Amino acid sequence: MNTTQQTARVGLFFLLGVALIWVTFETLSDGKFFEEHQHKLVARFNDLRQLKVGDEVRLAGVRVGSVQATRLAGRQAEAVLQIDPTVAIANDSTATIEMAGLISGNYISIDMGSIGAPALADGAEIRTVETPDLNTLMADIGGLGKQLQSSLGSFSAALNGDPSKGGGILQKLDKLVTENSERVNATMTNLQQITDKINRGDGTLGKLVNDPKLHDEMLATVDEIKAAASQAKEFVANAEGVMDQIKSGKGTLGTLVYDQKAADDIRASLANIRSVSDKLAKGEGTLGKLINDPGLYDSAQVTIKKVDRTLDGLNDSGPITAVGIVANALF
Amino acid sequence: MKQLNAIFEGVGSVVQLFLRSASYAGSLPRQWSRFIEQCYLIGYTTLPIVAILSFFIGTVLALEAGYAMEGFGAKEFIGSLVGLSMARELGPMMTAVLLAGRVGSAITAELASMTVYQEIDALKTMNIQAAKILVLPRLAAVLVMMPVLIVIANIVGWFGGSVVARYVSYVGISPEAYFAALRHFTKFKDVINGVEKAEVFGFVVVLVCCDIGLNTRGGPREIGAAVTRAVVVSLILILVLDYFVTKILL
Numbered sequence: 001m002n003t004t005q006q007t008a009r010v011g012l013f014f015l016l017g018v019a020l021i022w023v024t025f026e027t028l029s030d031g032k033f034f035e036e037h038q039h040k041l042v043a044r045f046n047d048l049r050q051l052k053v054g055d056e057v058r059l060a061g062v063r064v065g066s067v068q069a070t071r072l073a074g075r076q077a078e079a080v081l082q083i084d085p086t087v088a089i090a091n092d093s094t095a096t097i098e099m100a101g102l103i104s105g106n107y108i109s110i111d112m113g114s115i116g117a118p119a120l121a122d123g124a125e126i127r128t129v130e131t132p133d134l135n136t137l138m139a140d141i142g143g144l145g146k147q148l149q150s151s152l153g154s155f156s157a158a159l160n161g162d163p164s165k166g167g168g169i170l171q172k173l174d175k176l177v178t179e180n181s182e183r184v185n186a187t188m189t190n191l192q193q194i195t196d197k198i199n200r201g202d203g204t205l206g207k208l209v210n211d212p213k214l215h216d217e218m219l220a221t222v223d224e225i226k227a228a229a230s231q232a233k234e235f236v237a238n239a240e241g242v243m244d245q246i247k248s249g250k251g252t253l254g255t256l257v258y259d260q261k262a263a264d265d266i267r268a269s270l271a272n273i274r275s276v277s278d279k280l281a282k283g284e285g286t287l288g289k290l291i292n293d294p295g296l297y298d299s300a301q302v303t304i305k306k307v308d309r310t311l312d313g314l315n316d317s318g319p320i321t322a323v324g325i326v327a328n329a330l331f
Numbered sequence: 332m333k334q335l336n337a338i339f340e341g342v343g344s345v346v347q348l349f350l351r352s353a354s355y356a357g358s359l360p361r362q363w364s365r366f367i368e369q370c371y372l373i374g375y376t377t378l379p380i381v382a383i384l385s386f387f388i389g390t391v392l393a394l395e396a397g398y399a400m401e402g403f404g405a406k407e408f409i410g411s412l413v414g415l416s417m418a419r420e421l422g423p424m425m426t427a428v429l430l431a432g433r434v435g436s437a438i439t440a441e442l443a444s445m446t447v448y449q450e451i452d453a454l455k456t457m458n459i460q461a462a463k464i465l466v467l468p469r470l471a472a473v474l475v476m477m478p479v480l481i482v483i484a485n486i487v488g489w490f491g492g493s494v495v496a497r498y499v500s501y502v503g504i505s506p507e508a509y510f511a512a513l514r515h516f517t518k519f520k521d522v523i524n525g526v527e528k529a530e531v532f533g534f535v536v537v538l539v540c541c542d543i544g545l546n547t548r549g550g551p552r553e554i555g556a557a558v559t560r561a562v563v564v565s566l567i568l569i570l571v572l573d574y575f576v577t578k579i580l581l
Contacts, residue, residue, distance in 0.1 A: 003364055010370040013378065017479025024482055029519035 038065060038082040042125045043095045048077040049106060049133045051097055056107040057081045059089065067108065081108060081126070088119035094127045099134060341564075345542045351462035352470055352538075358463055365468040373434050373469070373537075374476030378483065380433065381426055385484035388421050389413055389491030397495070397502030406504050410512030413492035418521040419528075422484040424573055426477070427532030431565035435540035438469060439561035442544025443554040451545060466541045470534060477533040478526045485522060489513060524580045531576050536565045 048070055057065040065083040072078070083089060090113025098109040110126070120126060132140075161168020167175075177184065197203055201210035208214055245251055249258040256262055279285050283292035290296060359366060396409045442465060445451050451461050489510075496502050496509045543561040547553050 003367070006371045007367045009375050010367050013375045014370070014475070014479060017374075017476075017482055020482045020486055021478065024486065024522055025519050028514060028517055028522065 037085065039085050039089075039120075039122045040068065041081045041083055041089065041095075041120060042123070043079045043081055043108060043128050044073060044076045044125065045079065045097060045128055046076055046130055047133075048079055049097055051079060051106045051108070055105060056100075057083060057110065058107055059087060059093075059110045060112050061109075064110075079108065089126065090114060090117035091120050091124070092117045092127070093120070094129050096129045096131050097133075098131070341542070344546060345538055348462055348466060348542045348545070349470075349538055351460065352466045355460065355463040355467050359467060359471055362464060362468050365464060366471055369468045369472035370476055372437070373430070373472050373533075374479060377429065377433055377476075377480060381429055381480050381484050382487045384425055384429060385417070385422065385488040386491040388425055389417060389488030390495045392416055392421070392488075393492035393495035393502065394499060397499065401501055406502060407508055407512055408516075409492065409496055409502065409504065410509035410514075411516035413509075414489055414513035414517035415521060417485050417488040417492075418517055418525045420525070420573075420577075422481050422488060423525045423529035423532060424569060426480050426484050426529055427536060427569045428566060430473070430477075430480075430533055431536045431540070431562055431569065434473075435536045435565050436558045436562050438537060438540040439544040439547075439558045440554060442541055443547035443557040444551075446545055446547045447549065447551060447554055461545055465545075466538075469537050469541060473533040473537045474530060477529045481526050481529045482522070485525065527580060528573070528576050531572060532569050535568050535572060539565055539568060 051067060051070060053067055053069060055067045056063050057067065064087045065081055067079050068082045069080040070077065071080070081095075089110060093110050093113035095108050095110045097106050099105075100107050157168070159168045159170050161171060163171075198206045198209055201207055208218070246254040246257055249255060256266070280288045280291055283289055392413045393409055396412045397406060400406050400408060400412075442451075442461075445461075445465075454461055454464075493506045493509045496504045497506050540561045543557050543564065547557040
């Protein structure tokens with residue numbers, strides 16, 4: 001092979017290599033050899049857990065950056081986030097540490113924040129929310145398991161019980177069934193007979209189950225009950241309307257209940273009535289004397305007798321002037 | 332003690348050879364044809380075996396990963412495992428091993444023959460330094476060719492993994508999912524790390540093989556022994572350096 005051919009092959013091979021290096025670079029780094037200037041945000045947590053440099057930062061699930069550094073900041077831990085400068089993170093967005101999977105580490109998840117909120121500036125601190133990690137959850141589940149085990153132990157003890165004290169629920173139940181087996185059998189036989197009768201349509205329950213006429217009647221009854229209920233509902237609605245009117249002080253009853261002036265008038269009237277009745281009881285005034293004084297009654301009776309006699313005289317004495325007769329009778 | 336002395340002597344000899352070769356770096360443009368020839372031998376002729384080996388390394392990785400990850404439902408991460416393993420470790424290391432076996436042995440055999448048959452002595456008589464015309468072009472060629480070999484090895488290995496992921500029943504993930512996982516977890520920085528490793532491995536392999544070849548003493552029988560020694564030392568150095576270079580790059 002001459003030198004020219006050898007050189008050509010080496011040149012071709014080298015160019016192929018360079019092309020493949022370029023393809024690899026474009027595929028794996030999206031054509032960015034040097035990192036562009038990116039916004040930095042600081043997220044403070046009580047515990048960064050397994051978060052490490054290079055882990056993803058996702059906004060609503062979309063990768064927008066990565067964790068540039070992790071460090072201690074006082075009694076907290078701080079993660080410095082590199083964010084794509086074309087992505088605006090709202091200043092009310094919150095960052096949380098999420099698990100990407102059981103074996104694939106963690107990532108920082110940022111929510112969208114509210115619409116119209118201003119974007120966080122370069123170097124600003126983003127709000128954070130602590131979320132329980134897998135270890136905490138596993139510890140909780142472990143505690144739950146222990147409680148469950150304890151509960152199951154108690155349940156099992158209750159079921160099995162202490163044999164010296166007659167055993168647990170299961171033993172007592174077994175004993176109960178064994179001792180009452182004849183009664184249970186009799187009860188079951190009765191139940192069997194009852195269900196047989198129902199199936200045959202015997203008795204009220206059987207007819208109710210099997211007779212379509214009874215079924216129709218029951219339906220009609222139900223309809224009537226529904227109609228009655230409807231009327232009752234209407235009545236209640238009317239009553240509610242009346243109550244509303246009363247409450248709003250409309251009508252006589254409403255005025256009576258809610259109008260202060262009417263109440264005062266009624267109170268004054270009652271006081272007057274009581275005053276009059278007291279006077280009547282004491283025999284004061286004309287009506288009181290009329291009720292309480294027996295002399296007035298006697299006088300009235302005498303007067304009526306005289307009038308009666310006068311009228312009788314009129315009938316017997318002929319045409320005498322009415323004035324003369326009345327005067328004669330009276331005086 | 333004697334073996335320890337031999338190790339120190341070997342290290343010293345390799346360092347001296349490197350310094351001598353580096354001192355002639357300015358003469359490289361005048362040795363263009365030798366450089367191209369070494370590029371052809373180290374890069375072009377090694378490509379087929381590197382491609383075959385990398386393909387099957389990728390397939391085996393995917394098979395093993397699929398078998399292991401199926402148990403806990405993480406088959407979707409096969410792409411990331413194959414991608415990172417090939418780029419950061421297996422691509423550079425296996426290519427360096429092949430380089431030691433194929434190119435390193437050839438270099439040692441050639442230089443040992445030249446030494447045994449006193450061609451090197453003849454060059455010295457003509458005031459031509461072996462480090463200048465025999466070592467420097469090889470070192471330059473391996474530095475240029477290794478990145479190309481590594482990238483091809485990576486891509487072929489990744490492709491081999493995708494074939495297994497698609498067509499082996501118990502793995503059974505789509506090429507899209509495989510390459511999505513690969514892209515998600517493998518960065519260009521990982522590939523660059525692998526290339527840096529491979530440059531170190533290739534440079535050391537060629538330098539050691541040249542040194543062992545140039546220091547061969549005795550007759551033709553010693554040529555075979557020198558080749559064996561060169562390959563064994565190269566493999567050990569690859570593995571030892573792998574640890575330290577990885578530690579530095581992480």
